[in-house]
Structure formats: C-alpha cells, structure tokens
Amino acid sequence: MMLIEETAPAAEALPVAALRDHLRLGTGFGIADDPAETAALTGFLRAAIATIEARTGKVLLTRRFRMQLDDWRDRLGQPLPLAPVLMVEAIEIDDGMGQVTQLPADSWRLIPDNQRPMVVPTGVILPHVPRRGFVTLRFIAGFGEGWQQVPPDLGQAVLMLAARYYEDRSDADARAVLPFGVSALIEKWRAVRTLAGRGSREVR
Structure with a gap:
C-alpha cells in the first residue's frame, strides 16, 4: 500500500495561540509575537499532529489523500487506513499497461466509521484488478477544517x-518518547489498523 497526503493543514488552522497559552508565553512578551518563534511553534504543532495521527489512524484536520493498492484486501469491501473519511472522490484501476478505468460512482459506496471506514460494492464484489495493475482511491478525511x-x-x-x-x-x-499523559489521552482512539492489498493482515 502507498498512502500519499496530497494537501496539508492550513497554517491558520493550527492552534498556535493555544500552544502559546499552554507554554505560558503571554502576548506581553516579545517571544510570543516574534515571527521566528511563531514559525517554530507551527513546526512543533505539525510534528505533534503527525505523531498523533500516526499513532491513532485519525486525521485531525481535513485534507485530501491518495491510496494506491496492488489489489483489494477483500473484494467484498476495502477498509481505509484513516478515519473519519468524509468522502471518496474517485476510484481508478490501472491495468499496468497505461489503461486507466474510473469506476462508476454508482458501483461502490462509502460506509463511514470512526474506526474502520470501508468502500463496498453496490453489486456483488469489487471489480478485478489485473495482476500487473493497481487500484487508486482518492478520498478526503478529517474531523474538520478548524481546530x-x-x-x-x-x-x-x-x-x-x-x-x-x-x-x-x-x-x-527525549523527543522520541511519547509522554505517558499523551499516550493516555489517545489510547481510546487507537484501533486495529488494516494493511491493504495482497497479503494484508491486521496490526495494532
């Protein structure tokens, strides 16, 4: 499986002011209003968001993703590795020879779920993926655009x-270790993750 984040959270959506308050950096101090310090806080927030999302499989701020599989995990339904998924924009099958076919939107549907969203066929099974080919799913995931x-x-x-x-x-x-308080806060959001494609298995 190859998962690509096609868009990033907008800088204005990040809780820089809340982080300043958390660090007790009052607006009366020059460090709180310094552009370099603001850029640093933004960077630390992006890094923290990436870590929390990787540990939970939850997308905090809405953005667009592209997932490429060498085959369906199960032709009765394909789990998506992130949640919550708001919309699946398109599904395409490449035969490996340059021929790309977009699946009709009425041939599949999204089952939203905060743990394991899935794409399922409206018919019997999802279409065959050629042995040398692959399938690409484009989707939007996240709790919302604002913090x-x-x-x-x-x-x-x-x-x-x-x-x-x-x-x-x-x-x-020190930065490589997840603090206990953080682990406790995210524990209930962690779920069994599903690797997608041929030879897939469930992991935590």
Whole structure:
C-alpha cells in the first residue's frame, strides 16, 4: 500500500495561540509575537499532529489523500487506513499497461466509521484488478477544517506533545518518547489498523 497526503493543514488552522497559552508565553512578551518563534511553534504543532495521527489512524484536520493498492484486501469491501473519511472522490484501476478505468460512482459506496471506514460494492464484489495493475482511491478525511472540530482529548494531546517538542527541542532522544499523559489521552482512539492489498493482515 502507498498512502500519499496530497494537501496539508492550513497554517491558520493550527492552534498556535493555544500552544502559546499552554507554554505560558503571554502576548506581553516579545517571544510570543516574534515571527521566528511563531514559525517554530507551527513546526512543533505539525510534528505533534503527525505523531498523533500516526499513532491513532485519525486525521485531525481535513485534507485530501491518495491510496494506491496492488489489489483489494477483500473484494467484498476495502477498509481505509484513516478515519473519519468524509468522502471518496474517485476510484481508478490501472491495468499496468497505461489503461486507466474510473469506476462508476454508482458501483461502490462509502460506509463511514470512526474506526474502520470501508468502500463496498453496490453489486456483488469489487471489480478485478489485473495482476500487473493497481487500484487508486482518492478520498478526503478529517474531523474538520478548524481546530475547534478536533475532539478535545486529541487536541489536548497535540498541545501536550508540541509543548514537549518545544521544551526538548535540543534533545532528539527525549523527543522520541511519547509522554505517558499523551499516550493516555489517545489510547481510546487507537484501533486495529488494516494493511491493504495482497497479503494484508491486521496490526495494532
């Protein structure tokens, strides 16, 4: 499976002000309004979001993804590796020889789920993928475009982790360990993840 993030969260959607408050950087201090410091806080937030999303499989801020598989995991239904999925925009099958066929939108449907969203056929099974070919799914996932739409516990976990990254920015080893408080906040959001395609299996 190859999963590509085609868009990134807008800078204005990131909770920079909330992180400043969390770090107790008041607006009366020059460091809070310094452009370089703002850029650094933005970077730590992006890193924290990426870590939380990787640990939970949940997309915090809405954006577009492209997933490429060498085959369906199951022709009765294809699980998607991220949640929540808002929309599947298109599904295409490439025969490996340059011939690309877009599946009709009425031949499949999305089953939304906060743990394991799936694409299922409206008929009996999903169409055959040639042995040398692959299938591409384009979809939009995320809790929302604004930070206020992110579940509070996941949002708090991001702030705590970004603060740790800020405080330990000169210590790469310390940054590699997920703080216990962050782990506790995200635990209920973790779910069995499904690897997609031929020879797939379930992992945690």
